[in-house]
Amino acid sequence: MSASNAITEKREKEHHPVAAQPALSAMIAEFPTAGSVLAAATRVSEAGWSDWDVHSPFPVHGIDSLLRIRSTKLPWFTLTAGLVGIVVAFVMQWWMNAVDYPFWISGKPFFALEAAAPIAFEMMILFAAIATIGGMILLNRLPRFSNPLFASERFLRATSDRFFIVISANDPKFDHDRVMQLFQECSATAIETCLAIDAREGRWPSLVTPIIVVAGVLALVPPALIAQKRSNPTDLPRFHVITDMDFQPKFKPQRTSRLFADGRVMRPQSAGTIARGEIQLDSRLHQGMEYGSREVAAIDRLNVLPISAQGGPSVTSNEGVQKNPMPAVPPPDPLDALPWVKEFPISVTLKTMKRGQERYNIYCSSCHGLAGDGDGLVTRRALDLEQGTWIKPTSFHAENVRNQPVGQLFHSVTNGVRKMPGYGDLIPVEDRWAILLYLRALQQSRRADLQDVPTELIPSLQDLPKE
Numbered sequence: 001m002s003a004s005n006a007i008t009e010k011r012e013k014e015h016h017p018v019a020a021q022p023a024l025s026a027m028i029a030e031f032p033t034a035g036s037v038l039a040a041a042t043r044v045s046e047a048g049w050s051d052w053d054v055h056s057p058f059p060v061h062g063i064d065s066l067l068r069i070r071s072t073k074l075p076w077f078t079l080t081a082g083l084v085g086i087v088v089a090f091v092m093q094w095w096m097n098a099v100d101y102p103f104w105i106s107g108k109p110f111f112a113l114e115a116a117a118p119i120a121f122e123m124m125i126l127f128a129a130i131a132t133i134g135g136m137i138l139l140n141r142l143p144r145f146s147n148p149l150f151a152s153e154r155f156l157r158a159t160s161d162r163f164f165i166v167i168s169a170n171d172p173k174f175d176h177d178r179v180m181q182l183f184q185e186c187s188a189t190a191i192e193t194c195l196a197i198d199a200r201e202g203r204w205p206s207l208v209t210p211i212i213v214v215a216g217v218l219a220l221v222p223p224a225l226i227a228q229k230r231s232n233p234t235d236l237p238r239f240h241v242i243t244d245m246d247f248q249p250k251f252k253p254q255r256t257s258r259l260f261a262d263g264r265v266m267r268p269q270s271a272g273t274i275a276r277g278e279i280q281l282d283s284r285l286h287q288g289m290e291y292g293s294r295e296v297a298a299i300d301r302l303n304v305l306p307i308s309a310q311g312g313p314s315v316t317s318n319e320g321v322q323k324n325p326m327p328a329v330p331p332p333d334p335l336d337a338l339p340w341v342k343e344f345p346i347s348v349t350l351k352t353m354k355r356g357q358e359r360y361n362i363y364c365s366s367c368h369g370l371a372g373d374g375d376g377l378v379t380r381r382a383l384d385l386e387q388g389t390w391i392k393p394t395s396f397h398a399e400n401v402r403n404q405p406v407g408q409l410f411h412s413v414t415n416g417v418r419k420m421p422g423y424g425d426l427i428p429v430e431d432r433w434a435i436l437l438y439l440r441a442l443q444q445s446r447r448a449d450l451q452d453v454p455t456e457l458i459p460s461l462q463d464l465p466k467e
């Protein structure tokens with residue numbers, strides 16, 4: 001197929017029969033191979049054309065230099081926006097944290113570069129990314145809904161298997177016949193002229209405007225709904241679009257349910273049953289007594305209040321002491337007469353002791369103090385407040401605590417004693433014993449003399465500074 005045969009003059013008369021002939025926009029020449037387009041581009045370039053372009057399905061080596069493509073300005077957009085992002089982030093954080101809403105946290109400065117750096121970093125990236133995308137769109141003069149070249153059927157093959165040189169009519173040297181001659185000399189397989197799009201065709205596709213209008217109106221609905229809800233308070237539950245896990249078909253403690261005849265959600269234990277893992281057969285371990293509270297109640301020789309099988313005696317046994325004015329000689333505590341164990345029912349090892357120390361510091365030191373003098377942080381704070389309601393915890397070094405059998409101490413820790421709540425539910429049984437082991441060590445530490453110190457440690461002893 002010779003070049004001249006394939007030349008077609010594309011006129012769009014059928015679209016605008018009465019309109020004046022639209023101006024020429026560009027001329028297109030088609031080439032079959034990368035080699036031929038490169039040779040043609042060399043000629044066009046040497047002939048001194050300036051406003052021309054090559055379209056190929058893939059990058060062709062050497063074209064860039066022929067087209068004299070300058071490197072893009074886009075990195076400057078990125079750099080500028082990134083720097084602006086950093087500055088904005090620092091100023092924003094300084095203003096928010098140090099000026100508008102200063103908030104004193106652990107004595108830290110209101111504004112510091114180190115703390116502000118991560119957000120500055122993020123804002124740098126955010127600004128730079130947006131500016132890069134925006135700059136790319138701007139520099140490419142997008143969005144463009146039409147391009148005169150799209151009118152050519154032939155040109156569509158630029159994305160698959162054909163190569164094109166386009167000389168724009170804006171080139172100062174442009175002249176239809178001259179370009180035609182040039183393309184023919186370059187042995188183009190086809191040459192087309194391309195007409196400028198008239199103003200009406202260059203506008204947005206007709207659907208865009210209605211879509212924008214509809215979307216704009218719909219976008220007003222949520223703010224309108226929010227405004228309506230804000231101005232009309234209601235007793236009904238909130239309107240949930242996404243309920244997540246806000247409503248769960250489950251029972252919560254202390255609630256009612258019609259599922260059960262008595263309406264209670266929390267079910268009492270079925271009579272005669274024990275939950276798995278909760279059986280407490282070893283009275284020494286679980287109650288701190290040589291024989292169990294059941295037997296004690298059965299023997300009844302001590303005339304104590306009934307003791308339940310699971311819980312042990314409740315604190316009620318001492319309430320009388322608080323209600324009545326102190327008698328001159330306090331009545332003997334019936335608890336004192338119970339068969340408390342005097343030995344630890346767990347193995348006494350260094351490991352248990354360490355465990356006990358750790359647990360003691362967690363659970364008990366807040367009130368009783370690290371050394372057991374009854375001067376923990378909570379106690380000190382409560383006494384500072386002088387509200388008159390705080391009972392100072394008993395010192396573990398007091399004689400009556402020192403002399404108590406360990407089983408009785410265990411009972412106090414498990415079920416509570418007078419004002420102190422029980423910790424049986426919080427601390428597993430072995431840990432309670434471990435804590436008591438450490439408590440015993442604390443007591444011992446006050447009364448120890450030189451013989452109790454291992455000989456190798458004696459040289460390291462120091463006199464305490466006199467107060």
Ligand code: HEC
Pocket residue numbers: 360363364365366367368378391392393394401409412413417418419420421423435436439
């Ligand atoms: C919330 C503060 C608080 C915590 C925590 C606390 N206690 Fe007490 N404890 C007290 C108070 C208060 C008393 C004195 C109660 C009274 O005399 O009414 C007391 C008394 C005691 C007694 C003395 C019992 C007696 O016969 O006089 C022992 C033993 C004891 N606590 C052990 C512990 C152990 C072990 C822990 C850690 C598991 C612990 N306490 C945690 C506040 C606390």
